[in-house]
Amino acid sequence: MNKSKKTSSVIEGWVREHGDYLYGYACSRLNGDTETARDMVQEALIAAWKSCAQFKGESSHRTWLIGILKHKIIDHFRQMGRLASLSAAVKMEPASDFFGEDGKWHESPRTWHQNPETLSESNEFYRTLQKCLDKLPEVQKRTFCLRELGGESTQAVCKNLDISSSNFHVLMHRARIALRGCLDSNWFGR
């Protein structure tokens, strides 16, 4: 087999065996941004080919490829991270727009009576959720999505976005208040 054919067959094999898995992983970390997810998988496979010689067979191919994909996604977030430290430093006042000077709520959260399990089947609900996520300032959205959607640990999110843990908690608090308010008026209070 010539070299070029060999390359093709290895890549075809990776895409066939692991393509969907890598893609699904990237989609969940990127909040369903399928285009970026495909770019990330593509870059990861190219990088994997280049570092093929370093694959020692100590882990499975899939684990090895996921490791490379993770790094690609982190690189992608790094630029956002720099933005995050900057904007978080500017807006360090924690969530004050939502409270009076006495620290009391401006809005009145109420109990949501729907069942999250049933609701998660509803496409209409997800459209509302997505709209509410899109209304968040970019940095809050990234932080929130990486943590709650990507399921990354607090430490990993801080590292990936290059933010301090105190900035992280401020961003999460603000994001949750804003998201809660948006869902309350656009879904639960309709």
Added chain:
Amino acid sequence: MYSCKEASRIASDSLDRKLTWSEWVNMKLHLAMCRLCRNFDQNIRFINTIMKRRRKTLEKTRLSSQQKETLTKNVVDAIKQED
């Protein structure tokens, strides 16, 4: 005694880190007396459950066979260019 602003912050933090004993007690005391913060706490846990569900769904996103072909082609082309 926590204000609503502080209690809601600690309730939010509790989803991302382990609280100290005194944070936990102060939050529970505030929640016991404040309906709005209890509701806030319920709402953000509700969102947390929904997001976990959403993750499971997104992780099942699949490439179409055409997307797989394109992906393979792009990767192979990129490798060839560097050789």
